[in-house]
Amino acid sequence: xxxxxxxxxxxxxxxxxxxxxxxxxxxxxxxxxxxxxxxxxxxxxxxxxxxxxxxxxxxxxxxxxxxxxxxxxxxxxxxxxxxxxxxxxxxxxxxxxxxxxxxxxxxxxxxxxxxxxxxxxxxxxxxxxxxxxxxxxxxxxxxxxxxxxxxxxxxxxxxxxxxxxxxxxxxxxxxxxxxxxxxxxxxxxxxxxxxxxxxxxxxxxxxxxxxxxxxxxxxxxxxxxxxxxxxxxxxxxxxxxxxxxxxxxxxxxxxxxxxxxxxxxxxxxxxxxxxxxxxxxxxxxxxxxxxxxxxxxxxxxxxxxxxxxxxxxxxxxxxxxxxxxx
Numbered sequence: 001x002x003x004x005x006x007x008x009x010x011x012x013x014x015x016x017x018x019x020x021x022x023x024x025x026x027x028x029x030x031x032x033x034x035x036x037x038x039x040x041x042x043x044x045x046x047x048x049x050x051x052x053x054x055x056x057x058x059x060x061x062x063x064x065x066x067x068x069x070x071x072x073x074x075x076x077x078x079x080x081x082x083x084x085x086x087x088x089x090x091x092x093x094x095x096x097x098x099x100x101x102x103x104x105x106x107x108x109x110x111x112x113x114x115x116x117x118x119x120x121x122x123x124x125x126x127x128x129x130x131x132x133x134x135x136x137x138x139x140x141x142x143x144x145x146x147x148x149x150x151x152x153x154x155x156x157x158x159x160x161x162x163x164x165x166x167x168x169x170x171x172x173x174x175x176x177x178x179x180x181x182x183x184x185x186x187x188x189x190x191x192x193x194x195x196x197x198x199x200x201x202x203x204x205x206x207x208x209x210x211x212x213x214x215x216x217x218x219x220x221x222x223x224x225x226x227x228x229x230x231x232x233x234x235x236x237x238x239x240x241x242x243x244x245x246x247x248x249x250x251x252x253x254x255x256x257x258x259x260x261x262x263x264x265x266x267x268x269x270x271x272x273x274x275x276x277x278x279x280x281x282x283x284x285x286x287x288x289x290x291x292x293x294x295x296x297x298x299x300x301x302x303x304x305x306x307x308x309x310x311x312x313x314x315x316x317x318x319x320x321x322x323x324x325x326x
Contacts, residue, residue, distance in 0.1 A: 004061040004087045006162065006204055008215060008245045009033035010238070011228035012065040012090070012134070020274075021282040022059045023265055025231070027258050029238040031246040034062050035226075038092045040103065041068035041077040053084050063088035065134065067095065069105040069115065071122035078126040086129060088162075091119060093135040096170040096180045107170040110139045113154035121158045132162035134206070137190050138169035145190060149197060156201060164226055165191045167207040181207075181229075192221040212237070212244050219245070234288045255286055259318050267311045276313060277305040292321035 010017065010025060012035035022034045039052050044066075055062055064086045068074045078089055093116055095106035109116045116133070123131045133155055137148050152163060168184040175183055186208045195203040204224035209215055215225040225245075231237055236255055242248035253261075266279050280300045287293040299317040303309055 004033055005031065005246065006033050006202065006224040007219065008241050009035060009063075009164075009204070009224060009226045010231045011035060011206055011226045012038055012063075012092070013228055013232060014038055014095075016232055016282070018282075019055050019059065020269070020279040021232070022062060023056055024258075024262055024279075024282050025235060025238060026059050027261050027265075028235060028253065029241045030250070031242045031248060032238055033087070034059060035090065036062065036064050038065045038067045038095060040105075041066060041070065041073040044077045044080055045073060049080055053081055055084055055086075057085050060085055061087035063090050063132070065090045065092050066123075067092045067103070067105050069103070069109055069119060071119050074119050075122040075126035078123050078129070078131075082127045082129060088130045088132055089123060089127065090132045090134055090164065091116070091123065093133055094166050094170065095177070096139075096172055096175070097177045107136055107139050108172060110135055110151055110170075111142060113151045116151075117154050117158050120155055120160050124159060130162065131160055132164060133160060134164040134166070136166050136168060136170045137187055140170075140172055143169045145193065148190065148194065152194065152198060152201070156198065161200075162202040162204070163194075164204045164206055165194065167191050167205055188218070195222050212240055215245065232282075233285045235283075235285050236288065255290070256318070256321070259283070259286060259314070263311060263314050263318075266314060270311060275305075276309040276311075280304040280314065287321050290321065295320040 010032055014037045017035060017037045025034055043052050064081050066074060066077055066089060081089060092106055093109040120131055120133060167186050167188050170180050171184060188205065191203065191205045202223045204226055205218050205222050206226035209225055209227045210230040218225045239252050243252065262283060269279060270276060284297045284300060287296050296317045299320060300313060303313045
């Protein structure tokens with residue numbers, strides 16, 4: 001097992017959890033494990049490898065999530081990723097999008113556990129990093145508890161020890177990816193039972209978690225909790241994770257402190273040619289629910305995309321939250 005603790009993590013979110021987002025989240029929580037958005041093996045092997053894999057050491061611990069179903073390609077992508085500072089490599093077996101299905105990876109892989117196991121084994125042989133898997137509790141009509149157990153058992157035979165379980169099944173036809181995050185019923189008890197039946201595996205739950213109170217409840221039954229959209233739209237949720245989940249003794253930063261530290265990062269990235277809007281889109285929720293939050297969001301949204309946008313867009317936006325320290 002790795003030396004990182006997965007008691008709390010932020011889910012991989014396509015088009016959202018890029019390196020700028022992760023840097024921002026790391027300013028808020030030192031201990032949460034952060035996941036990249038899913039990156040396909042083809043993008044890494046045949047595309048701009050460095051652009052897809054680059055990360056700041058400050059982001060650590062970060063897990064890279066891969067999408068793919070060809071063992072050789074997954075192994076090759078792992079080797080390329082091992083040149084960066086990732087703490088873990090995760091295989092996506094939960095995404096239900098049409099594009100992913102057409103590539104024969106994502107949630108459709110749950111229908112053939114042995115192919116998935118072959119992929120995991122190839123990844124393990126390629127690198128020394130922990131290889132983990134993220135999956136659903138079922139897919140289409142393959143939704144019995146016995147099916148879930150067979151899938152987990154087959155993968156576990158490779159030596160894979162960590163399973164990140166989205167507590168909904170996936171419908172591959174008829175529902176959009178967004179609907180697949182909301183329509184299929186949550187079944188937390190099924191994930192709890194999985195931990196009872198596989199006590200030696202690390203079982204982490206994902207799906208519908210929006211508060212640290214809910215996270216604490218899940219941690220009574222499981223090894224870890226993964227939060228997705230709530231951590232993105234209301235990122236200050238992460239501010240108490242280090243103390244409440246990990247028992248850390250360091251203080252909690254204010255929203256303003258976080259914003260000012262991100263200003264320094266953004267200023268440095270601007271000097272390298274990064275567009276301001278590519279960074280600021282991730283911080284719109286920082287003052288969620290606080291006085292001036294709407295004006296803050298509006299100012300960034302209306303100005304950050306302009307070709308002439310400078311760091312002043314952020315300083316001016318921050319000025320609209322005067323009096324907010326928490």
